[in-house]
Amino acid sequence: MRTRLTEILDIEHPVMLAGMGGVSYAEVVTAVSEAGGFGCLGASAMGHDVMVAEIDKVRAATDKPFGVDLLTAAPGDMTRDVNAMADRGATVFVAGLGVPRDVIDLCHRRNMLVVNMCGKVRHAIAAVEAGCDIVVAQGTEAGGHTGTVATFALVPQIVDAVGERVPVVAAGGIYDGRHLAAALTLGADGVWVGTRFIATPEARSVIGYKEKILAMREDDTVVTRAYTGKTCRVLRNDYTNEFEASGEQAKPFPGQYIKSLQDGANHLGGDLDTPDVDPDREFMPAGQGGGAITELVPAGELVGCFVAEAEAALARLG
Numbered sequence: 001m002r003t004r005l006t007e008i009l010d011i012e013h014p015v016m017l018a019g020m021g022g023v024s025y026a027e028v029v030t031a032v033s034e035a036g037g038f039g040c041l042g043a044s045a046m047g048h049d050v051m052v053a054e055i056d057k058v059r060a061a062t063d064k065p066f067g068v069d070l071l072t073a074a075p076g077d078m079t080r081d082v083n084a085m086a087d088r089g090a091t092v093f094v095a096g097l098g099v100p101r102d103v104i105d106l107c108h109r110r111n112m113l114v115v116n117m118c119g120k121v122r123h124a125i126a127a128v129e130a131g132c133d134i135v136v137a138q139g140t141e142a143g144g145h146t147g148t149v150a151t152f153a154l155v156p157q158i159v160d161a162v163g164e165r166v167p168v169v170a171a172g173g174i175y176d177g178r179h180l181a182a183a184l185t186l187g188a189d190g191v192w193v194g195t196r197f198i199a200t201p202e203a204r205s206v207i208g209y210k211e212k213i214l215a216m217r218e219d220d221t222v223v224t225r226a227y228t229g230k231t232c233r234v235l236r237n238d239y240t241n242e243f244e245a246s247g248e249q250a251k252p253f254p255g256q257y258i259k260s261l262q263d264g265a266n267h268l269g270g271d272l273d274t275p276d277v278d279p280d281r282e283f284m285p286a287g288q289g290g291g292a293i294t295e296l297v298p299a300g301e302l303v304g305c306f307v308a309e310a311e312a313a314l315a316r317l318g
């Protein structure tokens with residue numbers, strides 16, 4: 001299944017692992033890239049040294065292309081991070097919350113492509129004007145920071161706005177090959193998948209997270225500012241319910257993020273050994289597609305399933 005995305009990224013299948021903070025560490029990134037998809041490290045909660053160590057682990061395990069997602073909200077000079085990525089062979093930098101022009105220029109000088117997450121048409125146009133190479137059209141169904149426009153409405157509008165200039169990747173609520181077929185039909189060049197890849201043996205997680213994803217229904221998420229100060233789709237729980245009921249104003253990012261850390265409700269970047277995680281209060285980003293996820297599936301196998309199911313869906317349509 002070749003598209004402009006597989007060409008530009010030099011991969012076999014148009015399936016990208018979302019750079020999920022706290023989840024997309026070396027093991028799952030390697031599994032996706034090795035299977036012919038595109039693995040992307042979620043470095044937002046890592047800090048420089050952990051990011052470098054995770055990149056080194058990926059590079060040691062595979063010679064396939066991979067990228068790094070940094071959210072860009074972290075204060076400070078990003079030059080050191082971007083240079084470290086390029087030095088170690090990452091081919092793509094993903095900006096979750098906007099990307100400064102000087103960072104784009106630096107990435108291009110270092111032969112890295114720049115991907116920007118977009119929840120509105122005007123964000124996609126601005127990203128392309130600024131020099132981004134690929135746009136992810138992320139609908140509100142998505143887990144994590146998210147906007148208000150649904151994937152089905154957003155993707156073709158972004159395709160029409162910028163699709164002649166750059167590949168567009170669909171995201172938000174995408175969990176199997178029917179979505180890949182639909183995304184291609186809407187004019188996208190591939191899919192960017194988050195929540196489905198949390199439910200893999202390779203994904204990093206705190207205690208109870210994968211179990212909650214397997215048990216969730218499609219309406220068990222809420223968009224809240226409780227954990228980061230920005231609108232973020234997470235599993236609804238006691239902490240989000242208390243926040244919404246209190247009528248409290250969220251502190252602007254990163255103040256609310258720090259508050260949720262202090263409240264003991266945010267261990268993003270932790271693993272199964274992280275102490276004091278209460279799964280009924282913890283920060284667990286998840287998308288609406290999670291209602292369909294009922295078992296852990298190895299990440300590489302998932303990449304193959306996406307492609308096989310998409311081909312079957314397209315064949316059914318003749």
Ligand SMILES: Cc1cc2nc3c(=O)[nH]c(=O)nc-3n(C[C@H](O)[C@H](O)[C@H](O)COP(=O)(O)O)c2cc1C
Pocket residue numbers: 018019020021022023042043044069070071094095096097117138141142143144145171172173174192193194195196284285286287288289
């Ligand atoms: C646990 C989790 C963490 C995320 N962290 C980030 C992040 O650090 N940077 C980013 O660009 N997007 C992040 N996202 C959003 C994803 O990149 C992606 O757009 C989203 O998961 C797609 O929707 P889906 O979860 O329905 O597949 C995160 C999503 C989840 C579920």
